[in-house]
Amino acid sequence: MTSMLLLDLSLPLKNPVIIFSLVLFIILFAPILFNRIKVPHIIGLIISGMIVGPYGLNLLSRDSSIVLFGTVGLLYIMFLAGLEIDLAEFRKNRNKIIVFGLLTFLLPLISGTLASYYILGYGFLSSLLLASMFSTHTLVSYPIASKYGVTRNRAINMTVGGTMITDILALLILAGVAGMSKGDVSPAFWFRLGFSFIVFVAVVLFVFPVICRWFFKRFDDSISQYIFVLAMVFLASFLAELAGVEAIIGAFFSGLVLNRFVPHSSPLNNRIDFVGNALFIPFFLISVGMLVDISVLVKGWGALRVAGVILVIALASKYVAAWITQKVFRLTSDEGLMIFGLSSSHAAATLAIILVGYNIIVGETALGEPIRLLDEDVLNGTIVLILVSCGVSSFVVERASKKLALLQEEQAPEDSDALTDEKILVSLSYPDMVADMVDFGIMLKAKRRSIPLYGLHIVTDEDQKHDSASHGKKILNKAVDHASSSENILVPLTRYDTNISNGITYSIKEQNITDVIIGLHQETDHKTFLGPKVENIVKRIFETIYIYKPAQPFNTLTRIVVAVPPAASNEPGFLHWLGKLVSLAKSNTMPIHFYAPAQIIKEIKSIVTRKAGSVEAHFTAFAEWDDFLIFSRELRIDDLFVIVCARKGSASYLPQLERLPYYLSNYFQEQSLILIYPKQLESGINMSDIEQADSTLIETLSEKLGSLSTAAKYLRRMLGDK
CATH class of the missing domain: 3.40.50 (Rossmann fold)
Structure with a gap:
């Protein structure tokens, strides 16, 4: 009873156990409830943040813990964008990415500057900084596209690449405007900024891969690998801030570097997706919702007027940029819609720019009140923009993703029907090779979950004498666990046979296997390179063997x-x-x-x-x-x-x-x-070649036939005597 009385239940909540429990229940139930009314789960989390935040029921305050997890979630989104991007497609479309990036930056910048200067009446520096906020966008709806499996579409690659261009240019404008307002801008300032950014890019793109390759060659523990990936993401983010740019740029570049080291069908990639989508990204979306104050709309016409101009310019300019990109590069209407959807949401960089502008004091009124570079009306209008743009983005991306996913299925390879008949078998003999063999089998499936994967271990008569069956069971259990960690199912098969080659051969025939993976142990020499068992399998099996x-x-x-x-x-x-x-x-x-x-x-x-x-x-x-x-x-x-x-x-x-x-x-x-x-x-192989290739089998058959012939002569002689 005493402990109950000591609990502080005043609002906002301060007990960390209650706070974390409440956030987890929001993450659990908000997507379920909003999906039932056909509202994307991202909007559900943002609205939930509004409800429990300081401008709603005031259950939670946006304290350092919420800011910490929200920042991690934002960096996680940018990291996943770099991690899932198709680098070959990215390089192939780099000119298109540059064109789109400049379009989606310059159109909002020019139109926003003119509207802010002539319609809202702000000064040139304030108008330029406000317009740079229109130019940026945050990939809030990227998880929706990821859920539908269309993240490798060219439109998404172009938008992700364009995001980096817009954010870098907008943050350069922010640095310049902040410096000009303080009188700190000089050629030396721009030289330092440019040099530090070049050093940052060089370190991440050329030093990080060396570190990653060294680590992954020496450490195969799943937990260590995941912690290492997170450490590299935040190290790159920190280096980006040291270079004078936003941390989100570093997170994206770290994703590009780790793209090569985290296969998309690997257990590590599955863990990265799971933790991000289950915890960090929802935290970020809830933290965004906690910023939204709907009451600003009733605090006077100033906030409404600014909010209206901001919304119209931000959404219209992004739509025009996406439409021009679609027409110039002959993209489909769904791809154009996807570009607009992803590039229309404003959150992280937008908020960073506005808060910096709001905190810059450029003078004082006659009453001694500070004159800010961007006033409260702009701050409140930006909060409204975050809510509306994230809503528009989520609905548009959801719609475009469904259509692109259907189109992707229709344009599947022509031989996709044949793939349904594929069956892949992995022969498991060496415990130290189980993970490598299973991973290779999963990669051969090429993300087609309908293709069965079998793990086979043979127990011979000699193994049974030494009670090695339990050893084989451990190997298969390890293989099943490893496959399940990447959300793949491996069917374990144990076969008892006189020898390994017979066991593998008959298992392949019984299960109608099309692809067979056999491990080659590293302690072989030229005399026993394949070994008689593998050679026998190659001669007797006509399916594809790896x-x-x-x-x-x-x-x-x-x-x-x-x-x-x-x-x-x-x-x-x-x-x-x-x-x-x-x-x-x-x-x-x-x-x-x-x-x-x-x-x-x-x-x-x-x-x-x-x-x-x-x-x-x-x-x-x-x-x-x-x-x-x-x-x-x-x-x-x-x-x-x-x-x-x-x-x-x-x-x-x-x-x-x-x-x-x-x-x-x-x-x-x-x-x-x-x-x-x-x-x-x-x-396709004539009989004479088989006889020459498999002389051992022919000799065995000859011996058996010779024995039968001798027995027949003996029986005839006995019958003749009678």
Whole structure:
């Protein structure tokens, strides 16, 4: 009873337990309630912040804790925007991004300056600063586009890139106006600002990747990796502030750098999305709602007049910029709508500019009251703009995302029907390779959740004698847990058989597997490179086989190098393995370099150009497989070396392939490798080749037949005696 009396329940609430509980319940129930009335959940969280904030029921004050979590949420949004952007598409559309960025900055700036100067009657510096606020936008509705899976659309890439341009230019204007109002602007001021910004960009783009690659190569603990990612995001944000620009610029650049190190289908990416969307981003939206004071609309015509001009200029100028961009670059109407929706919301940079202008004192009245660069009417009008623009943005992006998602499904690859028949099996034998093998299997799925993924462990007669079945169960449990951490389902299979190759072979046939992943342990030499078990599987199975040797984590690799033999396009599985490699390169934002004969390059180039689009592909003529060791000079330690092999008797088989174990075990020991055996039709290999390739099997059959023949002679002799 005493403890109940000691609780302080006065408003606003001060008990941290009650505060955090209230915020969590808002995050939980607000989206559910507002989705039922067809209102985007983002608006629900903002309105909830209005209700519980200091201008509503006053349940919560916008204290340092709310500001802290809100700032983290804003930086998280900008980080996710950089993390999810398609870098190849970004580079491909960089000219369009620059044009859109300048359009969506200059149109609001010019129209806003004129309206503020001539309609609202503010001075030139005040009008310029107010107009720069119109030019910026915050990607408040980006999580909606992410939810619908359309974040790699060109319109979204253009808008995200344009956001950086507008925010940088607007913040430069803010720095200039603030300096001019204080008389601090000089050539030295601009030189310091420009130099510090260039140093910041150089450090983030060139030093951060070295640190990230070093860390991910040495630490595979999931918690450590997530903490490291967050630390890099906030370090980049801090460096941006040191350089004289906003922290959101640093968060975005950190996302661009980490884009390569966080595969989109990885458990790490799933954790980043989960924590951000479950906690930090909702906190930011609630904190934005707590800023909104609806009562300003009834405090006089001044606030209403300013709010009306701000709303009309901000929304109209952004719409015109999006419409011009759509027409100039021949985008669809839905893409134009998406650009307007994402670029119309104002929150973070807008509020930062207005608060700085509000706090700048340029003089005093006759009564001694301060004259501010931007007055209270502008501050109140900006709060209204934040609420209305976030609402408009959410509804527009929701509508555009639905249409783009439907269009994306309709424009799926032509062979998508065949993909539904795909089944991927991962053979799990080595505990230290489970995570790498499962991750590779998930990447082969290419985000198609309908493709089943199986994990297989074989228990032989010898294993049963040593009670190794429990060891296999631990391996499968580890694989299932790892797959589930990235929201993928792995079906565990345990098979008891006389030997491993038989177990894998019959499991593949029983489950109708189309793609088989087998691990190549790093302690092999040229005599036992594949081993008799794997060689037996390659000879007996005609589906696509990937033999994988992960020398380092996949997310630390920088390039895919593919060696393709002559006549590879004559194989039945040519299009299948090519599509998988292109998808692998695209999902991991890696360039892919093909070494192949000129005719094969021509065919590969036409397919890659038609189906991949934004994948960065390079081609080098290579046909002399006797000179295979040239790859030891071409390859870097962070390259993934893919060799397209062939079974004996197949269309693309080369005698030089017999030397691969020697080359790979002696000259490429530290290289990450994938050996691909393309799908083969069983009738595509003649019987004489099979007999020559599988002499062990023929000898075994001969021995059995010889034994039967001896038994038959013995029986005939006994019957003859009778």
